[in-house]
Structure formats: structure tokens, C-alpha cells
Amino acid sequence: MRIGAHVDRADPLAEAAARGAEVVQFFLADPQAWVAPEERTDTAALLATDLDVFVHAPYRINVATLNNRIRIPSRKHVADYAAAAAQVGAKGLVVHGGHVDKGHDVADGIANWRKLFTSAKEQFPLPILIENTAGGDNACARKFDALARLWDAVGEFNVGFCLDTCHAHAGGEELLGIVDRVKAITGRIDLIHANDSRDPFDSARDRHDNIGAGEIDPDLIVAVIRAAGAPVVVETPGGAEAQKADIDLLRGRST
Template sequence: MRIGAHVDPVDPLAGAAARQADAVQFFLTDPQGYKTPQPRPDAEALRASDVEVYIHAPYIVNVATLNNRIRIPSRKLMMAHAKAAADLGAQGLIVHGGHVGGGADLDAGFANWRKAFQYAESDGGLPLPILIENTAGGDNAMARTFDHLARLWDAVGEFGAGFCLDTCHAHAGGEELLGIVDRVKSITGRIDLIHANDSKDGFDSGRDRHDNIGSGKIDPELVIAVIRAAGAPVIVETPGGADGQAADIALLRGRAGS
């Protein structure tokens, strides 16, 4: 079982070593900007490393929106980050499910996700899996509730979309963690990555605030049960820098692997 952390992009392998991590996740650019990723000097080292690499797309990517000024740049940015991530030997590109504006037709958002995959196919195809991540808030979100997730998968499942399950987002989004792996797999058929995060806020709060394992509102045994049931690689996106994340990794490795 590979367990790692979201780390600073400056030196991801050093970040992995500091946390005794088997995997790393990082951003290639400012997560709040539309900048195109540039070649990295450590690309060869990342490809050669035993540490698994995952890339997180910028938070601003929203391919579901009806706003052309956001959707079209988002679509192009997702493709650019996918190509850059593949150049690093990454296992996948994590992209939030996104949302449509208040009062908008949710079906249009699901259709826009489908168009994003069709756009990628017309641009030479995706060089690695897009791992759609469930989100914590928003009534018009594509992947907060699993009834919406099912409709999203009806639109994109045939394109080989992958899934990233975030435990904090599920809890804050109103989805019980007990039995969640079976419920997700009944929709997507797969879980490619777990974001193992505790939550500072209560169930169905809609608030995306991560906490260290056992320090927030989620019973750590539920997080461990999710990891065991999913059998997928794990990334912690928890506070406390290298020390805090190393403690979370050690706890999960010791408990989930036992």
C-alpha cells in the first residue's frame, strides 16, 4: 500500500523523503492561476524514482461551468496539465468535479464534462488518467453528492475517467464514509486514489477544511476502513508541514496495513 502526501512543488522528492512517503502529489503552477506548466528540471529524476507521482490540476479549473470565459480556458488548461504530468511519469491528474452557477441546469454541466473529454480526444487524446475528485460544497456541484456523481459518470465513464475519493470532502458533502467504497464503485467501477483527510467541520457542513487524522470530526477508524476497502494509493492533504503529514502517514500505514 502506497501512502504519501501533497508536498511543495519545489522539490517533491525531498518532500517525500522528509515524510517517509511512497507517493507525492503537487501542483505544477499556481493553483489559482491559468498559467501553462513549463518543463521541470527534475523530470528525469521524478520518472526514475520509486516514488509515485500525482499532479493536482489548479483549483480554478471548472470544465462544467456554463461561463465560456472559464470553461474554455479550463478545458485547455486541463489538457496542458495532463500532458505535463505525463512527462513526469505521473499516475494521474486530479481534477475537481466543478459546478454550474446557481439556477443553472445541472445536465448542462454534465454535458460540458463530456465535451471536455471529447475536446481532449480531438487534441490527440489524454496521455494519462483524469481522476475526478468529489467536492465538499455547493448545491450545483457535479461531484458533491453521489446521485450527481452517477449522472456525471453516465456522461464521462466511457472515456476512461478515473476517480479520486476525498474523505473530508465526502464527510463535509453529506456522504457517510461507512460503506462508501462500495457505493462509489457501484457508480464508477473504480477508485484510483484516496485523499485521506480529517475534517475540521461537521457532517454535511459543505466546508472544505482539512485536519490531521484523528484531530477533526471524522472517526479515524472510518478513514482506515475506507483505505482498506479501496486498496488504492493514498495521499494525505493535511496541515502541519512535513512533521504533521509524516505522523499521519505513519498512523495510516501502521493501522491500515495491519
């Protein structure tokens, strides 16, 4: 069982070591900005590491939206970040499932996801890992009925899936048996984001908490990890010390 954390992008290998991590995830630039991936000086070290490396795409990306001012740069950013992530040896680029605005049909957002792959000039150099999201009635990957429709549209393109436990809980999907339900739709789970939730079930609020400090029974998170058999990343608050405690807890109870 390989478990690690989302860390600051400045020196992810040092941050991983401070947490005793076997998996590391980080951004390649400011996640709140429309900016290109930053040049890195640690590419050789990242390529040589025995850690599982994942890159999280910027939050502003929304492939599904019908708003051209967001969708068009989103497509370009997915391509640019996928190329940059592959250059540092990442096993996948995590991209949120996105949503359409109120009054629009989720089917249009799903169609836009398909266009991301069919209109790409060439195949992406690593798997795009679509992540389930916590909020929005018009989301493409919050409720699993929408996720099934999304997978019907994009599954043929070797798309991967990232399951976030906080997002599922806050999004109204029970964690008990969730791995089987996801795999029945996607056939795969490539990465687990193991996060507790500060908010109640189906709250639609995306606020992570440390394992055991929030609203989710830690045994449910451990059960998800065991059933999925995928690399695990904690995206929890508190810096290295708190994340190391989360990793140690999960590692101790998952083996």
C-alpha cells in the same frame, strides 16, 4: 498499502523522503492562477523514482461551468496539465468535479464534462481523475446521485476517480460503506485523499485537518483505505512533521 502526501512543488522527491512517503502529489504551477505548467528540472528523477506520482490540477479549473470565460480556459488547462503531468511520469491528473452557477441545471455541467473528452483533439496521455467535492448545491461530484449521472456521461473515456474523505464527510456522504457505493457508480477508485475535516458532516466546508484532530473518526478513514486498495495521499496541514505523523498513523492501522 502505499501512502504519501501532497507536497510543495519545488522539490517533491525531497519532501516525500522527509515524510517517509511512498506516494507524492504536487502542483505544476500556482494552483490559484491561470498559468501554464512550469518547466521542471527534476523530470528525469521523477521518471526514475519508485514513488507513485500524481499531479493535482489548478483549483480554478471548472470544466462544468456555463461561463465561457472559465470553461474554455479550463479545457485548455486540463489538456496542458495532463501533457505536463505525463511528462513527469504521473499516474493521473486530479481535477475537481466542478459546478454550475445557481439557477443552472447540473445536467448542463455534466454535458460540459462530456464535451471535454469528445472535443479533445486527441486522447489525454494519462487518466483524468475526477475528485468529489465538499460544497455547492449545483456540484457535479458532491452528492453521489449527481456523480452517477456524471459517470453515465464520461465513464466510457477511461476516466478515473479520486475519493477525498474530508470532501465526502463535509459534502454529506457517509464514509461507512462509501467505497462500495463509489465503485457501484464508477467501477474504480484510483486515488484516496485521506483527510480529516475541521467541520461537521454535511457542512459543505472544505477545510482539511490532521488525522484524528477533526470531526471524522480515524477508524472510518482507515476503513476507506483498506476497502479501496488504492494509493493514498494526505493533504493535511502542518508541514513535513505533521504529515509524517498522519502517514505513520494510517500506515500503522491499515496494515
